Structures are given as structure tokens and as C-alpha cells.
Amino acid sequence: MFHSEEAVVLGRGTRLLAGAMIVACAVLVGPSAPSGALFGRSLPVDAVRDVVPNRVMTWNICNPCDESNVGRAAEIATYAPQVIGLQEACVRDVERIRDYLESLHGLVYHVEYGTVLRNRSRCGGWPWSPGGFGQAVLSAAPMTDRVNVEYPDGGSEDRGYMAVTTTVGGERVRVFNTHLAQRRQEAVRADQTRVLAAEVARHDRAIVLGDFNAVPDAPELTRIWALASDTDPQCRPSSAATCEPTTDWHSKFDYVFLRGIAPLKHRVQPTAYSDHHLLHTDLDAP
Template sequence: MAVAAVCLALTGPSTPSGALVSEPLPLPVGAAQDIVPNRVMTWNICNPCGSAQNLGRAADIATYAPQVIGLQEACVRDVEEIRAYLKTFYGLTYHVEYGSVLRNWGRCGGLPWRAGGYGQAILSAAPLADPVTVEYPDGGSEDRGYLAVTTTVGDRPVRVFNTHLAQRQQESFRERQVAVFAKAVARHEHTIVLGDFNAVPDAPELAPMWSLAKDASPECHPAPGAACETTTDWHSKFDYIFLRGFAPRDHGVHPSEYSDHHSFRADLEPVQGR
């Protein structure tokens, strides 16, 4: 990996956007050395925030190197660039599936008749199978939906979901979206749900999710006074890792200068007997 970095410093890497980047951003002390088994992450990477953020986003992901990552507000072009940086600079190779629900020049650039795909993405160190993208019947002010795949976490096959619900002031839309989403999640006993739900834990529209699963932050629940760590720059918890058939061993919320959301990661273990 070090030799590759030296070569790239001399020639510049080839990225999907065509930008030349001479060297990676350094990782902090204590950063992961390789993919961490049983670690998952959810992160709304912010859009439109510009592709210039992608090198920093890759460094933030490499710092924790989760086995599975769910990204929201993800442009296909941005994710391809992030994956290239992760592999080239940090030696981390991820498979990917996209759950684009919108093609929009303003969101993701490209020619007006070839606008970039925008929505969800799931990255996994293990191969991905049986991808399903569902667009909610009514996304509110912008198309929204979810992506589901089957992959491996630790050594267990698992169905992973990634969603982004309607914007903050659109509770009625989120209520209808959760009704659709919860039915899909409930079909799977071993399930990891990642996403930006745009709602605080005690929001009524999240009740169907809490009835199915627990958040990877054990102290966070919808009861008044619960200790839920905030995941956004405006000090709200909007980002969740809901678990069925898994329990958290450790978790963390990590602010980033490259997004208005913090990444939320959890180290998991299977629930015995399930």
C-alpha cells in the first residue's frame, strides 16, 4: 500500500471525475488498519456539498473501515470516487450497490440528459446479492426510497437495508414511508437497518421501527429522557442503526467536517439462539 501511494504521488491517481489528487489525507492515530469484521456504519454524506469533499469522506470511512456502510444523499459519481480513494490510498476494497431514486443534474451533475443517480448506496467488503430498490409512493418534496441487499457481516449472511425518509418538516410523509419500510424489514429475522430517518427517537412516525428493532446505541430509545447521542450539526439524532438478530458490542458517533451529519458506527455480535 505504501509503494502504491508513492507511485501515485508521482503520477496522480485516475478518479471517476478525472481530478488529480497527489496524496491521501493522513489518518488519525488509532485508525483501523484493515476492514473491521462485524462493524457497520451509516452516514448521510451531504448533498449538494461538492465532489471536493470526497477525499475527506474516504479518509473518514477509512479511519473506521466498517465491513458494511450505508450512505444517504449519495451520487453515484461521488461514491465511485470515494471507492477509488479507499482502494488506491488505503487498501480498502468495497463492493457496491446503488439505490438511486432520482436523476437530477442539480444534485449530481452530468449533462442535463445524463444526470447522475442520487439516493442510497451500500458498500460492503463481502459480495452483495439480491439488491432491491424501492421508491416510496410519495417522497414528499423529493423522491425518497430504500435499498436492500444480502451480504455478510462477520461470518453471517444478513439482509441490510438503507433508507432516507422525507425531510424534517414532513412528518405525514415519513409516517406513510415507515409503514411501507417496516413491512419489508419485518420479513427478515437477521436484519441490519441503516439510514437517515429525519426524525428524533420519540417521533410518533418511528413507532413501527421501535416495535421491530432496537438502535445500536443501547441507551437510546423513544422514552422521554433517553440518552440519545446527536448525529447532526443541528444537535438532533436523525441517524439510526436498527438491529434484528444482532446486538451491539460498541458504538460511536463521529462528527465530520465533510458533512452536516455525523457518521454512526457500531460493532456487532449475533444474538445467541437467533
């Protein structure tokens, strides 16, 4: 039979253990996970089961949209690209997406950030430590030589580009990820592409991912077209070209530009988790 002091200690220990288990479960599921999300969203039967080594993806994940990071991770896992460039990405969201890709889908990615804005209304956080907002690159292979550049003029909101060197299709390549100024800011975007093009031109082989907020024949994209081709061979800087829309408002704003690299096939996939579609392409690896 227990003495009263022993019973008190045991009761307190039991409560502490139960509390620790609750906290651990909450951390695992995360605040962005919907009810029952511990097991993840079911993937389509034709979903990729491992990382595709020559596949790259760009996706503006939409912010603020208050979408499920479990769902975002499931969308990425369906196609399992070697490299993913995300725009409008909060650091906390990317951390959770990466964790869900590993814990729910068995896909392990490295991550690098291109934060250009720290804003509590965008990404939450404490007033003295607001969340980071900008770009992110996830890669199944390690990344080196990261640079993060904020454009001199972001327009109505800070914007920039990031770049890393990583492996795609067994070859080392420079990967850029950018988000240009919002619509109706053509002159600002022209200045931004001048900065970006100068850096892309330094590399014989490069992949440029991003949301350019401009249709293919927009004058501000001229410098990029002079250096690289779109992954879709039918899409060119001409009003007569056939370019598949990448947004819910039926415009092509999202690009995978290739310099010194040939595409094999690409796909644009609408998603319920963003107003931008997923765009991924398989590259012709040597």
C-alpha cells in the same frame, strides 16, 4: 541526423505521450480531489488498518456540499467498516470514494446503488444523462438480492430504501439503507416507515441503516421501534431517553437499527465533510 518528416512524427508522438500522461493523472486524482490529494489525507495514528468484519456504518454525506471525495474516503477508512450505508449519494461520488478507498487505503469494497432521482443540479452530468442520486451500500463482502424501492410519496423530494444480503461478522444478514422525507413532513414519513417496516418484518436478522429525519420519540418511527432496537442501548423512543445527537444541529436523525442482532459498542463521530456525523457500531457476532 533526422529528416524533417521524421522530426515531425517524433514531435507529434512526444506530444501525444505527454497528453496521455496528463489525462491519466487527471483521471487518477479526479475532479473532487484537492491539490496534492494523490497521496490522500493522513489518517490518525489509531486508524484501523484493515476492514473490521463485524462493523457497520451509516453516513449522510451531504449533497450538495461540494466536499472532497478524498476526504470522505479517508473518514471511512479511519474506521474501515465491513458495511457502509451512504445517503444523499451521487453515483459519481460513490465511485470515486470507492476508488480512493482502494488506491489510497488498500480497502476493497463492492457497491450497490439505490438511486431514486436523476437530477443534474444534484449530481452533475449532461442534461440528457444526469447523475443518479439516492442511497448506496458498500460492502467488503459480495452482495446479493438487491432491491431498490422508491416510496409512493417522497415528500418534497423523491426518497426510498434499498436492501441487500451480505456478510457481517461472518454471518449472512439482510441490510437496509433508507433516507426518509425531510423535516416537517411527519405524515409522509409515517407512510414511508409503513412500507419499510413491512419488508423488515420478513427477516429474523436485519440491519436498518439510514437518515430517518426524525428524533427517536417521533410517532412516525413507532413501526420501526416495534421491530428493532437502536444500536445505542440508552436510546429508546422516549423523551426521557439519552440519545447521542448525530447532526450539527444536535438532533439524532441517523440510526443503526438491529433486529435479531446484539450490539457490542458504537461511536458517533462529527466530521468536517458533512452536517451529519459518522455513526458506526460493532456487532456481537456469534
